[in-house]
Amino acid sequence: MRRLAIWVVVLSCILLFGxxxxxxxxxxxxxxxxxxxxxxxxxxxxxxxxxxxxxxCIACHGRKGNRMESVSVQFRYLSDPANFKVSYNDSLFFRFLDHDLKSDGQKANIGVIWKMSDGDKKDLLDYLKQL
Structure with a gap:
């Protein structure tokens, strides 16, 4: 009986925390x-x-932001002039989120549109700078 009680507690904890x-x-x-x-x-x-x-974002870009090299969102990649004619800076990244525009101003047409506050956009960018 005691063994059953232990298993019930363990299973409950797994379900609760899982x-x-x-x-x-x-x-x-x-x-x-x-x-x-x-x-x-x-x-x-x-x-x-x-x-x-x-x-x-993780669905397409992966855990570290670079699942697919051509769509890496690691900010060191986005801001590298070797990767883009016009490399991303903070304001161009925000413009991308707001208007679906690439760094050079062309339409990105990614198919996913986000509605974020300025604070949320800044927080997201700060996170991408850490990847």
Whole structure:
């Protein structure tokens, strides 16, 4: 009987902690990995996105931001002049998020549109600078 009670407690703990919401270190990491900010707001604009089933950046860009070399979001890649005619800076990255425009001003047409506050955008960029 005691053994059964131990198994019930262990199983309950696994279920309880396994289903708990993951808490990330920063708002930027939370946005990147979940598509939500720390307030729990969903940041994907489903009505404007042509790929509305994507929920977060990590889905396409991977855990370290470089799953596919041509779409790396590691800021050291984005800001490297060897990779782009016009390398990204903070304001060009924000313009990309707001207007779906590449660093050179051409339409990006990525199919995923985000609606973020200025604070959320800054937090996301700060996180991408750490990748």
């Amino acid at each position: 289903c708990a919401k993951k808490v990330y270190a920063t708002n930027g990491e939370t946005i990147y990995k979940t598509g939500r900010n720390l307030n729990g707001d969903r940041l994907l604009d489903r009505s404007a996105s042509t790929i509305p089933f994507v929920h977060s």
